[in-house]
Amino acid sequence: MTGAKTAVEWLASVAPDPEACRWEWERNPQGIALLPAGKAWDVLILRGELGYPTLDVLTRVIDQPGPVLVDFGDSRMGFFVPPGTATRWLGTGVRTAGRGTWIVVPYPGRVTGGVRWLIPPDGSGTLTDPALLELAMHEAAANLATDDDR
Template sequence: METCTATGEHERLSAWFAAATSSPAASMAAWRITPHIPRRLSIGITFDVVLAERSLVELTYEILRRYEQTLGPAIHFTNLTTVAVLVPPGTAVRWSGLIANSTWSDHKALPICISRGQAIRIPGISPAASGVLVEWLQAPSTDSAIGGAPLLTSPVPLVRCLTEARSLLAPDDERSPLNRAVSAVRAVIRSPQRM
């Protein structure tokens, strides 16, 4: 039977995060003593990270939910407008090709994917109520973890949904006639039915 920490996080999930540190055993011990402290993890070991604007990621996750796709952990940096989406390791190698194959129109707002040589802070097991610099936009799910590892957002549906979200968020003058038509149809579908 799997043991849990006092706050309910599964030890195996915590061990998965600890694998992205230089000393997993020492990290696990420190996290048990100070579960509210954010964790500093190396990127590219157990996950890569896609960085994008918060509004874009929020809409993307809504679209992914609608398409019944896996929603992996995503971190919001409270002092920035950026969100970090955890994706499978190796995604950074394929990212430019995935984006190039999409219909991404605005290259200055292009989401980027980072990997080895970078680090990220993630929320602690039980983050402090105030003064938190990182918080979960989408917390890792222990219910859908496989072998202690949380399911991560798949890069191909992520790019497709990021592109769709971007087209929906773009001002009307920046959208193509096709994108405007798709948005109009979606608005009608979402509106309450009138009798």
């Protein structure tokens, strides 16, 4: 089974009808699906200005972070984290998608005109540790503040 196929099955597994979701998703010319957050993952959504530096810090600390989405225009980035993170998140300036919310998810390996994967899911369920993500966000924000002072 290829990585993209495994990733598709992992993502579609949260849909109310995974087989119907996968069938429609594979045939959707836009290559997107609306999937519920809060089952296999939550998503922490950062502004692109903070998201990219955060991802840079994160990838220097760990080899394989969880999936990361970016929207059209790179204005927001979504980091996939363990379910339940959204309800416990206290940080400001970060939007959350958890139980009861749905997110637009592109088909892994397919280029779409809007939302796309910066780090696609590997199909194994790898997610970003929210504590590491928070530390990376703090370092990125500190670096941005230092750059602004120059």
